[in-house]
Amino acid sequence: MDIIRILLSILLPPLGVFLQVGLGAHFWINILLTILGYFPGVIHAIYIIAKK
Numbered sequence: 849m850d851i852i853r854i855l856l857s858i859l860l861p862p863l864g865v866f867l868q869v870g871l872g873a874h875f876w877i878n879i880l881l882t883i884l885g886y887f888p889g890v891i892h893a894i895y896i897i898a899k900k
Contacts, residue, residue, distance in 0.1 A: 850897055850898075853867050853868060853897045854894060854897055857890060857893035857894055857897060858890060861878055861881075861882045861886075861889035861890050861892065861893035862875060862878050862879045862882055862889070862893070864893045864894075864896075864897055865878040865892070865893050865896050865897075868896055868897050868900055869896065869900070874892075874896050877892065878892050878893055878896070
């Protein structure tokens with residue numbers, strides 16, 4: 849299941865974080881990072897998925 853989340857995180861980073869942690873602080877941080885730059889959002893999403 850983590851492989852699917854990582855693939856979704858590459859396409860749409862907030863979706864991968866949402867599937868992992870829900871509507872928590874990490875989700876909103878990831879949306880902000882994705883707006884500021886796509887790659888910081890992807891890095892943060894993969895980090896959150898790998899950490900859990």
